[in-house]
Amino acid sequence: MESAMRVAGFCWLAIFVLWAILGFAVKQTVGSRSDVRARIAVWGVMLAWLILFSDGMRRGVLGERFLPMDPAIAYVGLAITIIGLGFAVWARLVIGRNWGGLITVQQDHKLMRTGPYGIVRHPIYSGFMLATLGTALIVGQVGGLISVALIVISWGYKSRLEETLMVEQFGAEYEDYRRHVKALIPGVW
Known part of the structure; x- marks a missing residue:
């Protein structure tokens, strides 16, 4: 289990470094909805990851196990983490400088x-x-579940804020896109 968490931690760290590097190669911003509401969503994500990755944050009820300590569960979680991170990187590379x-x-x-x-x-x-869900499975503690809930709420909220800007920018083209492609979970949401 420790080895699965070490590998997951390394993968997350590599992604954060990649994101920081790619952040230098974006186009100039011409429109924004980056007000306090967007920042609240980002703070929610940061809090979720702080709970997920910090043993010190998972004390008391947050440290209670919701899954047994089982290497099979940990490696399933690791596979889910890697798939999720890979999907995020693929999307980041496709959107590129936008x-x-x-x-x-x-x-x-x-x-x-x-x-x-x-x-x-x-x-x-x-x-x-x-990826957060996968890492929560590796951790196996209630704090991991709280992290997943915070991530879903935060990015669900941020995606709704983003949608208003996309509709303003792309109009009917974006409305058509919304009719055909779900926001966060294929075929569901």
């Missing part, structure tokens, strides 16, 4: 509808949600 850390429209922004964006409208969020 990506923005908060809720933004970049100069000459293109609406992506291919690759992971043909599966869900917010595949980076979906990938990180899946």
Whole structure:
């Protein structure tokens, strides 16, 4: 179980470093909804990951086990983590320089509808949600479940804020996209 968590931790760290590097290669922002509401969503994500990755945050009820300590469960969680992170990276590479850390429209922004964006409208969020679930399975504690709930709530909220900007930017094209592709979970939500 410790080895699964070490590998998952390394994968998450590599993704955070990649995100930081890719963040330097974005287009100029021309529209934004990055107000306090968007920042609240980001803070929710940060709190979720703090609980997930910090043993010190998982004390008391948050440290209670909801799964037995079982290597098979840990390695299933690791596989889910890697799949989720891979999906998020794929989406980040496809959106390329159109990506923005908060809720933004970049100069000459293109609406992506291919690759992971043909599966869900917010595949980076979906990938990180899946990876958080996988890591929560490795951890096996209530704090991991709280992290998953915070991630789902935060990115569900942020995706709704983002949708209003996308409709303003792309109009009927985005409305058509919304009719055909779910936001976060294929065929469901």
